[in-house]
Amino acid sequence: MDxxxxxxxxxxxxxxxxxxxxxxxxxMNVRGAPxxxxxxxYGLALxxxxxxFSSTQALITYLNSAKATLAATRPxxxxxxxxxxxxxxxFSGDSVKEIQETLEREAINIFEEDLAANRRMGELGxxxxxxxxxxxxxCNTGSLATSGWGTxxxxxxxxxxxxxVKKVLVDETRPYLQGARLTAWELKKDGIPYELITDxxxxxxxxxxxxxxxxxxxxxxSAQGDVANKIGTYGVAVLxxxxxxxxxxxxxxxxxxxxxxxxxxxxxxxxxxxxxxxxRGSAIAPAGTVARHPAFDxxxxxxxxxxxxxxxxARPPSAASIAALFQTHAPKQAALAAI
Amino acid sequence: MDxxxxxxxxxxxxxxxxxxxxxxxxxMNVRGAPxxxxxxxYGLALxxxxxxFSSTQALITYLNSAKATLAATRPxxxxxxxxxxxxxxxFSGDSVKEIQETLEREAINIFEEDLAANRRMGELGxxxxxxxxxxxxxCNTGSLATSGWGTxxxxxxxxxxxxxVKKVLVDETRPYLQGARLTAWELKKDGIPYELITDxxxxxxxxxxxxxxxxxxxxxxSAQGDVANKIGTYGVAVLxxxxxxxxxxxxxxxxxxxxxxxxxxxxxxxxxxxxxxxxRGSAIAPAGTVARHPAFDxxxxxxxxxxxxxxxxARPPSAASIAALFQTHAPKQAALAAI
Numbered sequence: 001m002d003x004x005x006x007x008x009x010x011x012x013x014x015x016x017x018x019x020x021x022x023x024x025x026x027x028m029n030v031r032g033a034p035x036x037x038x039x040x041x042y043g044l045a046l047x048x049x050x051x052x053f054s055s056t057q058a059l060i061t062y063l064n065s066a067k068a069t070l071a072a073t074r075p076x077x078x079x080x081x082x083x084x085x086x087x088x089x090x091f092s093g094d095s096v097k098e099i100q101e102t103l104e105r106e107a108i109n110i111f112e113e114d115l116a117a118n119r120r121m122g123e124l125g126x127x128x129x130x131x132x133x134x135x136x137x138x139c140n141t142g143s144l145a146t147s148g149w150g151t152x153x154x155x156x157x158x159x160x161x162x163x164x165v166k167k168v169l170v171d172e173t174r175p176y177l178q179g180a181r182l183t184a185w186e187l188k189k190d191g192i193p194y195e196l197i198t199d200x201x202x203x204x205x206x207x208x209x210x211x212x213x214x215x216x217x218x219x220x221x222s223a224q225g226d227v228a229n230k231i232g233t234y235g236v237a238v239l240x241x242x243x244x245x246x247x248x249x250x251x252x253x254x255x256x257x258x259x260x261x262x263x264x265x266x267x268x269x270x271x272x273x274x275x276x277x278x279x280r281g282s283a284i285a286p287a288g289t290v291a292r293h294p295a296f297d298x299x300x301x302x303x304x305x306x307x308x309x310x311x312x313x314a315r316p317p318s319a320a321s322i323a324a325l326f327q328t329h330a331p332k333q334a335a336l337a338a339i
Numbered sequence: 340m341d342x343x344x345x346x347x348x349x350x351x352x353x354x355x356x357x358x359x360x361x362x363x364x365x366x367m368n369v370r371g372a373p374x375x376x377x378x379x380x381y382g383l384a385l386x387x388x389x390x391x392f393s394s395t396q397a398l399i400t401y402l403n404s405a406k407a408t409l410a411a412t413r414p415x416x417x418x419x420x421x422x423x424x425x426x427x428x429x430f431s432g433d434s435v436k437e438i439q440e441t442l443e444r445e446a447i448n449i450f451e452e453d454l455a456a457n458r459r460m461g462e463l464g465x466x467x468x469x470x471x472x473x474x475x476x477x478c479n480t481g482s483l484a485t486s487g488w489g490t491x492x493x494x495x496x497x498x499x500x501x502x503x504v505k506k507v508l509v510d511e512t513r514p515y516l517q518g519a520r521l522t523a524w525e526l527k528k529d530g531i532p533y534e535l536i537t538d539x540x541x542x543x544x545x546x547x548x549x550x551x552x553x554x555x556x557x558x559x560x561s562a563q564g565d566v567a568n569k570i571g572t573y574g575v576a577v578l579x580x581x582x583x584x585x586x587x588x589x590x591x592x593x594x595x596x597x598x599x600x601x602x603x604x605x606x607x608x609x610x611x612x613x614x615x616x617x618x619r620g621s622a623i624a625p626a627g628t629v630a631r632h633p634a635f636d637x638x639x640x641x642x643x644x645x646x647x648x649x650x651x652x653a654r655p656p657s658a659a660s661i662a663a664l665f666q667t668h669a670p671k672q673a674a675l676a677a678i
Contacts, residue, residue: 007625172615172623174513174537180616180624188625196630198513198615200538200571204636207573232539234546235578242577276511276537277519279618284511285519286346286527291535297543 002029003144007185018047018066025073025080028176032145033219033255034114037079040070041107044087048100059099060091075267076228076296077219078257083110111147117252117310118149122158125215125250125308129159133212136169136202139230140182141217141250151217151250153186155308160192168194169205173230175275175293199232206243214240218251218307225301225317226263227251231294237303246305253309253325261319263298271295341368342483346524357386357405364412364419367515371484372558372594373453376418379409380446383426387439398438399430414606415567415635416558417596422449453486456591456649460490461497464554464589464647468498472551475508475541478569479521480556480589490556490589492525494647499531507533508544512569514615514632538571545582553579557590557646564640564656565602566590570633576642585644592648592664600658602637610634 002011004027013029015021021043024030030039047066053059067084074080090106093099129135135156139145142153149157159165168187173179180196187194197205205211214236220228227233227249240247260266273291277283285291306315307322314321341350343366352368354360360382363369369378386405392398406423413419429445432438468474474495478484481492488496498504507526512518519535526533536544544550553575559567566572566588579586599605612630616622624630645654646661653660 008622171539172513174511174539177623180628184624184628188628194629196612196615196624196628198538198570200510200513200574201631201633201636203574203577204570204633205631207636231537231543235539235542235574238542238578238581239574242581273535276535279623280621282619282621283347284516284618285523285535289519289523289527289535290533292540292544294540294543297540297546 001144003031003182004029006181015046017050018043018070021046022069022073025070031178032140033077033079033217034146034151034252035144036074036077037083037254038111038114038147040080041083041087041110043070044084045104045107048103053096056093056096056099059096063091074269076269079254082254086110114147114252114254115149118146118151118154120310121151121250121252121308122149122154124313125155125248126159126162126164128213128246128248128306128308128313129164130212131164132166133159133164134166134169134210136171136205136211136214136236137183138171138179138214138216138233138236139173140178140186142183142186144182144186145217151252152215152248153183155215155250156192157190160190165192168192169202169211170194170196171199171202171232171236172196173232174199178230202236203239206239206245211243211245213246213248215248215250218249218255219296220260220266221249221251221256221307221322222260222263222266223256223258223322224261224263224319225304225307225314225322226266227299227301227304227307228263228266228268228296229299231297234297234299237299241303247303248306248308249304250308253311256309256322256325258326263300266298268297269295340483342370342521343368345520354385356389357382357409360385361408361412364409370517371479372416372418372556373485373490373591374483375413375416376422376593377450377453377486379419380422380426380449382409383423384443384446387442392435395432395435395438398435402430413608415608418593421593425449450486453591453593454488457485457488457490457493459649460589460591460647461488461493463652464494464587465498465501465503467552467585467587467645467647467652468503469551470503471505472498472503473505473508473549475510475544475550475553475575476522477510477518477553477555477572477575478512479517479525481522481525483521483525484556490591491554491587492522494554494589495531496529499529504531507531508541508550509533509535510538510541510571510575511535512571513538517569541575542578545578545584550582550584552585552587554587554589557588557594558635559599559605560588560590560595560646560661561599561602561605562595562597562661563600563602563658564643564646564653564661565605566638566640566643566646567602567605567607567635568638570636573636573638576638580642586642587645587647588643589647592650595648595661595664597665602639605637607636608634
């Protein structure tokens with residue numbers, strides 16, 4: 001679904017080849033770290049089938065080229081690279097047909113595992129919320145950002161099903177307005193009570209009204225538990241610290257980059273400043289305005305109360321608590337069995 | 340000048356009577372606490388001349404009604420009420436003509452005193468900045484928000500004249516985008532280097548780049564030094580505290596409400612939520628979205644490094660340091676003499 005047109009229009013973009021998939025990722029028709037991973041995997045499955053190949057070697061050469069194209073779309077979300085590497089593990093086989101079928105099956109696996117992970121995160125995260133909770137969230141982390149259900153918004157959904165959520169405060173999330181356009185759209189569809197606020201109202205709400213927790217997704221989590229996420233997340237975390245409000249991140253373990261120890265080394269995508277100086281094509285600043293557009297920021301682990309994954313909760317986040325998530329697969333298997 | 344059309348169009352709205360003036364204040368064609376005070380004073384001077392009066396009593400009755408109309412426009416900025424009360428002190432005289440002339444002269448006095456106060460604040464405030472300073476500001480506090488020059492932006496202007504300002508980080512200031520539309524427009528006209536950011540980028544900038552100070556204006560300051568200002572200001576102050584960056588407010592003493600001890604009692608205007616769900620008439624959220632729109636917030640004095648007024652600097656803000664500003668008129672006289 002073309003997320004750039006939401007909430008005004010619900011339009012699907014059919015993709016006949018991996019280059020169209022790459023363009024959709026680059027231009028943010030699809031966004032959200034787990035969704036990007038799933039879509040990139042399907043992009044490779046599509047690449048394997050989008051033309052005739054005379055040999056397995058010809059196919060593998062083409063796949064490696066397609067993988068490079070898909071990898072060059074967006075730099076911050078690690079799920080993209082994780083999914084592409086996982087797919088690359090199946091760039092071999094006895095026939096073109098076998099490789100094509102294997103890649104299609106693996107893309108489906110990635111999609112289904114993400115969905116199961118979302119459900120499991122929902123269960124683990126909902127336990128952390130009090131009854132009658134007012135929850136603040138930033139950006140969009142729901143069905144649109146994942147294979148379905150959502151990460152942070154998945155936790156909110158599960159908690160709402162359990163009767164624990166009074167209302168959700170939705171940061172509009174400038175400049176792309178993912179909160180106003182996408183999260184509000186998802187919550188409205190689900191009938192979950194919400195209030196839309198501009199990002200700069202969050203502090204006032206925390207001071208003057210009851211806010212029980214903030215929960216966000218992530219585009220990449222370092223091995224020590226630093227959380228890269230949509231620009232504005234770090235500010236929310238500082239405000240939570242000052243107001244003594246728990247700050248949670250929810251993300252599948254595919255978002256954790258064990259090769260990156262410190263969050264400050266995560267590459268931050270700088271997007272076009274026109275996305276700041278213009279809203280829906282209309283200029284909001286004088287012509288020639290110099291603007292900035294870091295699309296993400298990094299919240300250091302000391303501001304994160306806990307990281308919720310499908311394999312368990314790292315609380316507080318640390319190299320040890322993150323490593324422990326990877327030492328047992330039991331919760332993940334349990335989650336898959338529950339589907 | 341119609342500030343709602345900036346920066347796209349520079350259009351002036353002629354006002355032939357006080358009701359048109361009141362409408363311009365209410366609909367934010369003119370905004371900024373000191374500017375509202377000046378414009379309201381001219382509104383009363385206009386009311387005295389906008390029709391024929393058979394007696395001084397008929398004029399005074401009409402003036403009291405006009406004063407009530409102008410007072411009912413916006414609740415938070417105290418400069419409005421301060422200017423109206425000051426004008427009311429001249430609702431008497433031996434003839435209709437005398438009252439008309441006195442009110443016109445007093446409106447001009449208020450305007451000229453505000454301009455002198457801005458210049459004096461500029462001098463006092465610029466002393467607080469280091470060399471080569473990167474200064475973050477929120478909302479618009481420049482010529483458009485005052486009689487001219489500006490409060491917080493006036494301090495930045497004076498510091499720039501002194502060669503102390505490297506660049507200004509301009510919060511776009513949702514939902515009305517006063518930063519993107521107005522502050523960027525003023526800085527561009529003056530040739531002062533600036534970078535426009537979305538409000539939620541401020542924390543990231545404070546963490547990853549050099550930010551030497553934040554400075555804002557105010558709509559009302561309590562007797563103890565709590566600062567009501569445009570929504571988002573309180574969040575900036577919390578972020579400054581966390582990053583150990585000085586946070587200044589600049590406002591004329593007409594902004595200080597000595598009758599209001601605690602900032603939490605300052606009335607916060609709730610404006611139409613359509614100003615949040617729509618940008619320039621275009622919906623950014625699903626139809627029926629519940630949104631919030633507190634137009635101001637209150638920054639408690641413990642987060643304010645200093646308050647800069649035309650009568651001196653209250654550092655740190657407290658009942659005592661605020662009261663001291665009113666105990667001597669020397670700096671103000673000096674400022675007036677310097678014009």
